[in-house]
Amino acid sequence: MTTLKIPLEAPEFHKLFQEIDSDQLRRIFSEDIKPCHSGKYLHWDDLRHHTPPEGLSHREWWFGIKFSRVNMAHPLPLEDANGRAFTYSMPDPVLERVHKIDQRASGRIEISELVTNPSTRDRYVISSLMEEAITSSQLEGATTSRLVAKEMIRSGRPPRDKSERMILNNYYAMAFVRQHQREKITPELIRELHRIVTDRTLDDPKAAGRLQSPDEKRVQVVSSQGEVLHTPPPAEQLPKRMEALCRFANGEEPEEFLHPVIRAIIVHFWLAYDHPFVDGNGRTARALFYWSMLRHGYWLAEFVAISKILTNAPSQYARAYLYSETDSRDTTYFVLYNLRVIIRAIEELHQYLRRKMSEVQKIEGLLKDKTEFNRRQLDLLGHALRNPGAIYTVESHRSSHNVTKQTSRTDLQKLEKRKLLARGMLGKAYYFVSPEDLPERLRNL
Template identity: 55%
Template sequence: MDSNGAPLQFSVPEPVLRHLSPIDKGAAGEILFPKQVVNSSDRDRYIVNSLIEEAITSSQLEGACTTRVVAEEMLREGRDPTGRDELMIFNNYRAMEWVREHKKASLTPDLLLELHRLVTEGTLENPEDAGSLRERDDVRVVDHRDQTILHQPPPASDLPERLERLCAFANGTEADEPFVPPVLRAILLHFMVGYDHPFVDGNGRTARALFYWSMARQGYWLMEYLSISHVIKRAPSQYARAFLYCETDRNDTTYFILHQLRVIREAIESLHDYLARKISEQKDTEQLLRRSRAFRGQLNHRQLALLSHALKHPGYDYLIEGHQRSHDVSYATARSDLLKLAEAGLLEKTKRGRAWVFIVAEDLPQRIEASA
């Protein structure tokens, strides 16, 4: 319901149905997908890449200012964040990991507050606001150009009851009346957190994380590999308008639903493009190494993936911790991978402080060719 108790509504016109069908088939069904994702441990690398992408772009949507390269290095190497912007990204990464861990749990108010605490810890003006419902009614959505009030959320006194209803809706099933398609349920949860604005700050990041939780809980496994914020960030004004159109047209959330369905479709297409590119790169690397008697059949899939990246990034630094996190393996396994590449002359090993650093040789292609 809206702030005045009037029901929110949606319709299912033909464009909605046209989007839902391929999403249902592609994100939840048994589709033909590259074996690198569904049949081997390489899928962990794709999940890590997706978590990193969503953590960075979701934070940037909320104003985090840091380069993607620096943010990605922080997450892959596991170093402590420095400053509020990096902390926002680090928190988002933890929240996305939380979604994976809790995808089978039922949503409760306490669980949603825990998610918000993860998203905002250490980034708010008042630390006590992390994981707490707002207690003030002066929280508004405004146009930053002229400070025009675009949305006045429900009063703080209504939030506990609204949160209970939100959780009941989140935990609903296909047997409920009226029937709500699972994807639309997840999108409406995203919308309602934005509408209620139950927190002083961090509502957008929490809403998007909750969307992922709902999709994962309802069996849309492909969402673990997608980043919706990456798509939203390309046209953030469209995202904002999709919220506003609902409120100005008699609580019709179909505007937001259509926007988010397009975002999901585009995220799926981006994933397929990314996979095709990475698989092609890895095949090129394998062919290059196959011509080498010294390396033919000697490298595992993690080392091949690293070399695919290294061939395009001469001088790049790899740390054991970063390789470990990228492939979700033990420290000993990651260390062994890098040491063997260094012993083979494909990486140059040096020390930076107390940590070993493995640097891509500037003449890496020539070194591989020389061993043929």
């Protein structure tokens, strides 16, 4: 439910062409009107509030903009219920944002060792999975706080209500996507993904993982005032539409090159547009977006939570859908908005990682002044800071520093006594583990 109103329907290009006289058409074409105004890909509902070029009405100005957009539009295999194709375009803002994402999300340049180091990578993946699970559920009405939700997931306790169940299901769904990221997306896997997302949250449990059927009332997206914002295609079309979605998601269509990030965004749009399930369509669509990104090699997508950004302005997210539906099925609005969201999410990840690395470096600096520790212990603590959960034994420490077993044992036992290592037993042998909160423990020395 949302308070958003439907944007004013954009005048159709072919109707404008018929109403504008030939002299005015020549004038419009002489203006060399671009697809964007002041760098923005504006919808008619926004453009009508701007001042048009001298000598042109708003409708004539819109025709000039649409003319430039139509000439660069690419058809998609996604169609509306009447068989009319959706399109996407590549204006300058799209090219610029895709380039930024390519720089930051597919290669390893300037990426923190915290996410490239195998010993810490999984910790950050799990943290990101939790963040996306929580915020994606909050977009759909879950009210559980982030703190409580993370405690539930980490402790493994059962969810206490529907809100917590939604979040836990989303966490399992994101883990499912990660597990199957190299596989082809199929209707069966999408239905399984939806079953995970909606497990024990639906009024009819049998609806989990099942497409809506022609004999049931079709779901609609409505505002909080009861206005219908979106009516999805008839249920009779859903099986074939999902097959087409999978062909598109797997890169089998269209034949021309489509940038993988744009493909992932349109996969997100497509499933949400079709709304094939009785509930959980948004959460399933966002999980599919991640699947598509990971499948095409954007490994950093594992570490970003797009829904965290979306929850900051849910009306903008909804409006991006509506703009595409109310301007001749032009998905460029949705593409542009989501490219911006991805960039924001990546920037937030980089800021977070810089903060964490700065913390580690500051603590390493503090350690140099700790005269109670010898050089070997300082080296071990430096390693432990960068590798939470790392395991050390008397033998591993001995061989690393070429000392006797007794010296090695004394080093480790002192660190344990100062609560900087935790001791564990495996059979008759004991080992030492770097605690997750080691930075805090060192700060409190």
